[in-house]
Amino acid sequence: MTAREDQTLSAVEDALSGGSLTDLRAVLGPLSPADVLSVLERLGRKDQAVLYRLLSKDVALQVFEGLDAPLQSDLLSGLRDDEVTSLFAGLDPDDRVSLLDELPAKVAGRLLRGLSAPERAKTAEVLGYPHGSIGRRMSPEHVAVRVETSVADALARVHAHLDDAETVYTLPVVDAGRRLVGVVSLRDLLRAGPHEAVGSVMTAAHWVEATTPAETAARECADRKLLALPVTDADRRLVGLLTVDDALAVLEAAESEDAARAGGTEPLRRPYLSTPAATIVRSRVVWLLALAVGASLTVQVLDAFETTLEQMVVLSLFVPLVIGTGGNTGNQAATTITRALALDDVRPRDVLRVLGREARVGLALGAMLGAVGLCVVALLYGTQVGLVIGLTLLIVCTLAASVGGVMPLVARSLRVDPAVFSNPFITTFVDATGLVVYFLVARAVLGL
Amino acid sequence: MTAREDQTLSAVEDALSGGSLTDLRAVLGPLSPADVLSVLERLGRKDQAVLYRLLSKDVALQVFEGLDAPLQSDLLSGLRDDEVTSLFAGLDPDDRVSLLDELPAKVAGRLLRGLSAPERAKTAEVLGYPHGSIGRRMSPEHVAVRVETSVADALARVHAHLDDAETVYTLPVVDAGRRLVGVVSLRDLLRAGPHEAVGSVMTAAHWVEATTPAETAARECADRKLLALPVTDADRRLVGLLTVDDALAVLEAAESEDAARAGGTEPLRRPYLSTPAATIVRSRVVWLLALAVGASLTVQVLDAFETTLEQMVVLSLFVPLVIGTGGNTGNQAATTITRALALDDVRPRDVLRVLGREARVGLALGAMLGAVGLCVVALLYGTQVGLVIGLTLLIVCTLAASVGGVMPLVARSLRVDPAVFSNPFITTFVDATGLVVYFLVARAVLGL
Incomplete structure (x- = not known):
């Protein structure tokens, strides 16, 4: 079925770039609402509006109902007022509320006033519940x-x-x-x-x-x-x-x-190919800057240990390895616990059980990685440097797994999205502390 | 309701640690199968078996049906053969197949032979479809x-x-x-x-x-x-x-x-708190070692540029910042595209469109971050170092977003899980190439 959808999309794209509405209408004619939907979700905003207006009236309503609220809102901006009013009246009360949340307040108010009294009452009921609550997403049209x-x-x-x-x-x-x-x-x-x-x-x-x-x-x-x-x-x-x-x-x-x-971006809320590039940039830039500010901590740590670095330039070779391994270990723990929280397998009151398990897991991982690191590095760069790397990995893994496991629970207790607090921030935190551990171990072992 | 579940769990844990089966039976008596399930999923394997055997027969079957196949398999290992046979016969054919996939072949064969002929036929039908196909998960018991x-x-x-x-x-x-x-x-x-x-x-x-x-x-x-x-x-x-x-x-x-x-671990398949720590270690250690081997590339790159590092120790201060930013940019792109693939918003044939968008997005992000980096670093460490950092960030962000966006599509084309190929591996790849870019830019700008 996917191959058929791909053919349909190619035909639509050809017709759009050819600029022939007759061709486009011929391609759209035999499509089911579901087929039209899957095409729409892969087009840019302008093409969406062109295509949508060529649909027959009943297909159009079904397609509109199938779109997510952000795309519905995009589409409305390209339609005439009377078209908008009739589309809005055709929605279920819960879907109406999702759409209202996307629209500018002025447009939303005008649409609400255009509804019949009973429909407006049903919609207002759903609208009365707080943002993000299930009251906004439930259907008031049930049979009790x-x-x-x-x-x-x-x-x-x-x-x-x-x-x-x-x-x-x-x-x-x-x-x-x-x-x-x-x-x-x-x-x-x-x-x-x-x-x-x-x-x-x-x-x-x-x-x-x-x-x-x-x-x-x-x-x-x-x-x-x-x-x-x-x-x-x-x-x-x-x-x-x-x-x-x-x-x-x-x-x-x-x-x-x-x-x-978890990947350090904001969710797009629209299908990728129909999201403007500027929106994608906006969804990423704040995170990236915040993380870069966090990463400037590592510059300060390295600056503080600059004399150590000057004495032993070989130490700088392992900086990415040490912080990378710490970041990976922390991310593993955070990923596992964030998912367990989402599935309700773990709750904030389990924080001590989680800490105990993750510390043990981190110690075991650190022992294994540290042993490998010790042997390989000792062979290539001498016993003392090997010892530094082995010990550092042992400590950093234990620390990273513990922090990574506990962080999502702390976030949940503070009513912050656990995923926000987890992977990218853990990496930053672990990077800086990992470096401190590294240089302290190095100074102790090498007697610098 | 969650508060009530928490109370129930505490009561069960108290009774278990007290060792009194009478107490435990009293706590379990009034619980619905769903309540028992949520308690079971938060206990260790031994406690699960103790608790399960105290359930009344009909509650026990309902609870068993509600467990995921790995937990069902754990539980069976603690029960008598006749109990096992009757539980197995009580399952739907599709659930039976999920369980069979978890069990050792010998146990699976014995269980299949214990079924009545028509039940065995229905089960065999589902078993005949390839692993991971929907044929294994569908129900043959429908009304056509x-x-x-x-x-x-x-x-x-x-x-x-x-x-x-x-x-x-x-x-x-x-x-x-x-x-x-x-x-x-x-x-x-x-x-x-x-x-x-x-x-x-x-x-x-x-x-x-x-x-x-x-x-x-x-x-x-x-x-x-x-x-x-x-x-x-x-x-x-x-x-x-x-x-x-x-x-x-x-x-x-x-x-x-x-x-x-995406977080660099294998999925656990059991609820976190009822997974043995050794299993958690196993789910992470292979990834961690693989990533550490990948990270050893960075050691080699730094080793190759060691003379440059010795000439300008200040360059080593920015190593974590440069590779961290590259990694973050790459991960953002990979996360977005992996999710879009999962939702079928993007397909492998879109690779050129994705590459075009991500290159533009990466360039925009790199320009912004590079400008900030240039100004801040120039102020603190001099214009020349600032120029090196600014230019490096511009190039690294463009490169990382392009690679991060395309990698999941390549993985899908090769029929590998896009999530495997993405975040951790991108980090490793971007770390090494980012360092090469960094030192080449530094040599050019600083004339080393």
């Missing part, structure tokens, strides 16, 4: 059933909402006060006798509060293998439902963010 | 309907399979030759009249072949927001169904692997 209802009546409710509910496969069960008391799957309803009460066929519910961070809620939905996770207020009253496809979108964005931060 | 069937008959089939099918919400539609012709959702069936033909209410199917890499298929399922994705053979005959929860598990494992490789 009362616990005392009969299975037959519950199935009738399902039939009545086949067209408008986000899902009919998981139904939250509530009491007279709209408090969540359980969930029932459509499968269980179909299996039960029509006169049984919903309360007797439902199962215990997992749920999250609407103020829960979106990533935590989405991870809960995924870990429990649920098709939908009920969302409640602080009094356990039902306010919405998180469906598994929305949970997946939340997790994918969170993982892109983690990956980007 | 024939295209000419009436909606009423299709619903009757759903009712008949409520207990054994993996899902009844997405039904693949097939022709007389079992070739996939569409899918129909339970929602669509409920909405349609009973006498309509399934063929008139079904929609076009997305599907994948059973030999497709598991990650590609899972990404397809997630991107298209499908609850289930049909899996076919090369002739488009239906052989299974990938459900969204299994797709999620595949994606989570793939992302753990990417994160680990």
Whole structure:
């Protein structure tokens, strides 16, 4: 299927560069909305607008729904006001809110005012929850059933909402006060006798509060293998439902963010090929400058030990090796713990267990690397230099693994993204301390 | 809910360290299978076995189904043969295959022989697909309907399979030759009249072949927001169904692997706290040694330029800064492209577009950093050294971004995990070439 998509893309690109709208229309004609989507996500902003306006009306709406909010926002800027208003009204309330977050406040306000009163009310409900909370990503359009209802009546409710509910496969069960008391799957309803009460066929519910961070809620939905996770207020009253496809979108964005931060950049939020180069530069330059400022620490450390360096220029040969190995060991530990945190395998209260394990692991790694370093360097540059390198690697690895393991937990406790605090900053910290260790060991062993 | 889980874990740990099985049983009694799971995933291997044997029989099976295959395998080694056989028979065919992949061949063979003939046949079917393909992860237990069937008959089939099918919400539609012709959702069936033909209410199917890499298929399922994705053979005959929860598990494992490789370790495959320290050491030591061997290149480069270093010891002060900045720039590019590859936003055939963008981005970043470096270093160490640093940063950033952006695409073309090839190896490569650039620039500018 990928080969077919590639052919389609080539045909679209040819038509675009040829400038013939007739050709372009002919290429687009037979494509499904999903095919159009995968083409759109690989074009620049101007080409996207040209292509989008050639789509038939129903395909256009489906394609628009499938785009991520930043791309939706890009596209809107190229359309007429009436087109924008009708596209916006066609979205689900949760998708509307994601888009509103991307738009300038003035445009957002105008769009909201253009909605019908009931649609505006539903949208405002979702808008009321804090940024980054699951309240913003849940769907208020679900089918809840009362616990005392009969299975037959519950199935009738399902039939009545086949067209408008986000899902009919998981139904939250509530009491007279709209408090969540359980969930029932459509499968269980179909299996039960029509006169049984919903309360007797439902199962215990997992749920999250609407103020829960979106990533935590989405991870809960995924870990429990649920098709939908009920969302409640602080009094356990039902306010919405998180469906598994929305949970997946939340997790994918969170993982892109983690990956980007671990690599020392900001996440792009748009597909790479449709992101302008200037945006890419902006996503990287602040990190790069911050890290360079951190790296200037190493210049100061080396400056402080300049006399030692002048006495033994051979020591400068191993500077990149020593700090590189320290950085690698620290990054390994940080990567493992950051991932374990994201998967909820480890929590900040485990800090001592993590420190204990990482110190032991670092010591073991340092012993192995140090032994190799000692032998090889002793052979090539003499026993004393070998001893310096071996001892330094032993200490630096132990230190780096401990710091690397603990840092993400500290970040989480401080409510900072653990990925921000981890790899690049650990490298900087370990670089500077590693050099101090190196020169202190060298002075002691060589008697300088 | 997390606070409650923490309390439960403390209670279990207290009971375990107290050695009182009665206490432990009392703590476990009221727990749901999901609660038990989250406790188990945070214990060491011995404690896991103790706790598991105290569970009631039905809770035990549910807990076992919820564990990842490596933990299942750990647990089996602590149980009696008859317990093992009955647990194994209770699993779904696809879960059985994941577990078999973890077990020694002898144990696996014995377990397979212990199955009933029809269960063994279903398992063998899944086992027949190549490692890492979606054929191994799909469920053969689905409900397919024939295209000419009436909606009423299709619903009757759903009712008949409520207990054994993996899902009844997405039904693949097939022709007389079992070739996939569409899918129909339970929602669509409920909405349609009973006498309509399934063929008139079904929609076009997305599907994948059973030999497709598991990650590609899972990404397809997630991107298209499908609850289930049909899996076919090369002739488009239906052989299974990938459900969204299994797709999620595949994606989570793939992302753990990417994160680990990008950080220079092997993925652990078990929750961090229940992984023995020796396993953690093993997951890191090979990478660390390989990277240290790579880093020995920097020793050789510095050795080659030792006379230059002796003439100008001040040059050695900036070695960590120069290689660090190059490494960071390269890692940023590699991280962005590796993620874009995972999300299918970029493909190997885009290599020239990526190279063009990254060269421009690297040049822009290098110009900014170089300008800052030039000014600061010129102020502190004189104009000539400042010029060396500024020029070096300009060249190194351009080079590093280009190499970092292209490397993951090359890796993908060579069918190597792009994450393996990327961050740590780029650092090593950029470190060595960066040093060569640095000393060549220094010699030219300083006339050494």
